[in-house]
Amino acid sequence: MSNGEGEGRPLVLVSNDDGPESPGLRALLEALNDGRVDVTFIVPEGPRSSSGMSLTFHKPLRAWEREISGVRGYVVSGSPADCVMLGRLRLLDRTPCAVASGINIGDNTGLQDIYASGTVAAALQAALLGIPSSAFSMMVERDGIMAGEREMLEGFAEASRYAAEATRWICEHGLPEGVHLLNVNFPLRIAEPATVELTRPVRRKYENNVVERMDPRGFPYYWVWGRRLGGYSEGTDAWAVYTRGAVSVTPLNIDLASPGSPGMDDLRARLESVGRAKD
Amino acid sequence: MSNGEGEGRPLVLVSNDDGPESPGLRALLEALNDGRVDVTFIVPEGPRSSSGMSLTFHKPLRAWEREISGVRGYVVSGSPADCVMLGRLRLLDRTPCAVASGINIGDNTGLQDIYASGTVAAALQAALLGIPSSAFSMMVERDGIMAGEREMLEGFAEASRYAAEATRWICEHGLPEGVHLLNVNFPLRIAEPATVELTRPVRRKYENNVVERMDPRGFPYYWVWGRRLGGYSEGTDAWAVYTRGAVSVTPLNIDLASPGSPGMDDLRARLESVGRAKD
Numbered sequence: 001m002s003n004g005e006g007e008g009r010p011l012v013l014v015s016n017d018d019g020p021e022s023p024g025l026r027a028l029l030e031a032l033n034d035g036r037v038d039v040t041f042i043v044p045e046g047p048r049s050s051s052g053m054s055l056t057f058h059k060p061l062r063a064w065e066r067e068i069s070g071v072r073g074y075v076v077s078g079s080p081a082d083c084v085m086l087g088r089l090r091l092l093d094r095t096p097c098a099v100a101s102g103i104n105i106g107d108n109t110g111l112q113d114i115y116a117s118g119t120v121a122a123a124l125q126a127a128l129l130g131i132p133s134s135a136f137s138m139m140v141e142r143d144g145i146m147a148g149e150r151e152m153l154e155g156f157a158e159a160s161r162y163a164a165e166a167t168r169w170i171c172e173h174g175l176p177e178g179v180h181l182l183n184v185n186f187p188l189r190i191a192e193p194a195t196v197e198l199t200r201p202v203r204r205k206y207e208n209n210v211v212e213r214m215d216p217r218g219f220p221y222y223w224v225w226g227r228r229l230g231g232y233s234e235g236t237d238a239w240a241v242y243t244r245g246a247v248s249v250t251p252l253n254i255d256l257a258s259p260g261s262p263g264m265d266d267l268r269a270r271l272e273s274v275g276r277a278k279d
Numbered sequence: 280m281s282n283g284e285g286e287g288r289p290l291v292l293v294s295n296d297d298g299p300e301s302p303g304l305r306a307l308l309e310a311l312n313d314g315r316v317d318v319t320f321i322v323p324e325g326p327r328s329s330s331g332m333s334l335t336f337h338k339p340l341r342a343w344e345r346e347i348s349g350v351r352g353y354v355v356s357g358s359p360a361d362c363v364m365l366g367r368l369r370l371l372d373r374t375p376c377a378v379a380s381g382i383n384i385g386d387n388t389g390l391q392d393i394y395a396s397g398t399v400a401a402a403l404q405a406a407l408l409g410i411p412s413s414a415f416s417m418m419v420e421r422d423g424i425m426a427g428e429r430e431m432l433e434g435f436a437e438a439s440r441y442a443a444e445a446t447r448w449i450c451e452h453g454l455p456e457g458v459h460l461l462n463v464n465f466p467l468r469i470a471e472p473a474t475v476e477l478t479r480p481v482r483r484k485y486e487n488n489v490v491e492r493m494d495p496r497g498f499p500y501y502w503v504w505g506r507r508l509g510g511y512s513e514g515t516d517a518w519a520v521y522t523r524g525a526v527s528v529t530p531l532n533i534d535l536a537s538p539g540s541p542g543m544d545d546l547r548a549r550l551e552s553v554g555r556a557k558d
Contacts, residue, residue: 049336049337050334050335050336050337051331051333052330052331052332052333052334052358052360052400053331053332053394053395054329054330054331054333054395055329055331055395055503056329056503057328057329057503058326058328058329060492060500060501060502061500061501061502061503062498062499062500062501063499063501078503079331081331081395082503085487085489085503086489086501086503089487089488089489089503090489090491090501111407111533111534111535112407114535115332115403115407116332116333116334116360121331124394128390128391128394129487161553162550162553162554165549165550165552165553166546166549166550169545169546169549173542173545173546175542176540176541176542176543177540177542178537178538178540179537179540179542179543182546193554193555194551194553194554194555195551195554196547196551196554198539198543198544198547200534201534201535201536203534208364208367208368208408209368210364210365210368210369212369213339219341220341220342221339221340221341222339222340222341222342222365222369223339223340224334224335224336224340224357224361224364224365224368225336247550249543249546249547249550251537251540251543252535252536252537253535253536253537253538254390254394254535255390255479255480255482256390256393256480256531256532256533256535257479257480257531257532258457258458258459258530258531258532259457259532260477261457261458261530263452263454263455263456263458264455264458264477264528264530265477266448266452267445267448267452267528268475268477268528270444270445270448271441271444271445271475271526271528272473272474272475274440274441274444274473275441275472275473275474275475276472276473
């Protein structure tokens with residue numbers, strides 16, 4: 001799959017977790033497809049929000065060709081991470097210079113969103129495969145009310161100009177040492193004059209909650225949800241987007257390693273005694 | 280849900296991604312249920328391997344009471360992370376001193392497994408909720424062949440002694456500064472004399488691959504899989520389990536933050552020029 005273009009040009013792979021009908025996908029494809037890079041997409045066949053880094057090993061995947069905004073690509077019967085895996089290892093004729101995921105309908109600021117987000121997972125899967133990547137997501141609410149279609153489309157059009165520029169930059173430079181992917185979030189409307197903040201993920205963006213209801217037969221069911229908190233610390237992604245109206249660029253490192261700690265040696269000694277207790 | 284025990288005793292919540300029939304779950308419940316702590320479980324109603332940190336926001340969840348090995352708990356119609364969320368926020372009468380996830384059928388060493396694993400996701404969701412947690416997983420193959428039932432049950436029985444001790448240690452001490460969860464992996468049979476290694480996650484444990492086949496109607500379908508590599512660096516989780524036959528304890532930090540980098544300032548300048556280009 002080379003989108004009919006020359007082999008010499010770098011290829012950008014676009015994915016998302018909202019599926020092929022997302023206006024955020026369309027805006028991102030249109031902004032990227034300006035003749036400077038080849039563009040293709042591989043996205044889930046339908047919405048896969050909050051699918052995390054799920055992968056499909058227990059059943060096979062299907063892929064169908066599709067054209068969106070003049071760009072040829074595929075829809076796949078799996079998760080966002082499946083899409084990237086299938087693209088890199090089978091459907092594409094060359095390794096993309098970058099994977100761009102999004103633009104997601106709703107921001108993905110804070111660790112709670114980052115870990116559960118399918119949009120971020122597509123970028124994370126790319127990083128695990130050694131491809132520099134970014135996840136792009138946009139706030140779609142104002143004071144808790146979903147934005148109207150026109151405001152949302154204007155927001156996606158504006159955000160996609162930044163997303164395309166960030167992706168071209170990655171194709172030119174790669175990502176700096178110690179940075180494996182970028183998590184980029186946009187406010188619904190970028191405050192003037194536009195600022196770009198380099199941020200870190202906030203730890204707690206929501207207070208999680210579970211609501212219990214009764215079905216018509218008298219049996220309980222449960223809704224998981226989260227009430228958004230405020231008062232985000234300066235320098236965090238949620239602060240940049242919610243408080244500053246800025247574009248938030250969060251460089252992420254996927255290594256998860258914790259620095260050594262004396263407390264861990266105590267646990268190690270305790271566990272080694274389990275082995276000795278058997279003798 | 281207090282399992283009928285006194286309110287004074289600390290409560291351990293067990294989860295997994297293999298569902299209620301897993302022999303690894305049974306072994307862990309039996310080892311923990313020794314009268315020193317209260318124990319309960321909340322697990323997915325069926326296998327949810329490779330479900331990552333998926334969460335169910337778009338439909339409600341169901342929970343059913345169930346007893347396994349004399350321990351009362353719940354099975355839930357959602358993901359491992361849903362189980363922990365539902366437990367902490369609704370089904371349990373107090374905050375657990377620790378969440379113990381597993382013991383998974385198959386090890387979860389290396390970043391590729393860690394990010395996709397439902398077992399690790401349950402522990403990660405606990406960490407996001409502020410509960411110290413561990414994921415426990417055991418190799419179940421020898422030279423690429425699945426172990427027999429007897430060897431597997433012996434392995435789970437032995438591994439669960441370590442898992443229970445680690446969980447009791449967490450309930451006594453919490454986790455050290457900068458450590459949010461432990462990812463613990465066991466070989467099928469722990470080498471004698473038993474050693475416990477404090478490790479970091481290996482980056483690349485598998486070479487991922489996609490196989491294309493044709494269905495009887497002549498349409499392609501795809502299998503995602505990974506061929507396990509070898510030659511793991513000393514100090515990594517896969518090295519400990521596969522090369523040393525040791526118990527691997529990997530302290531994980533979930534913050535994902537990347538240290539600042541001069542290269543990022545260049546991107547920031549490029550993106551700020553996008554805003555100015557509009558004027």
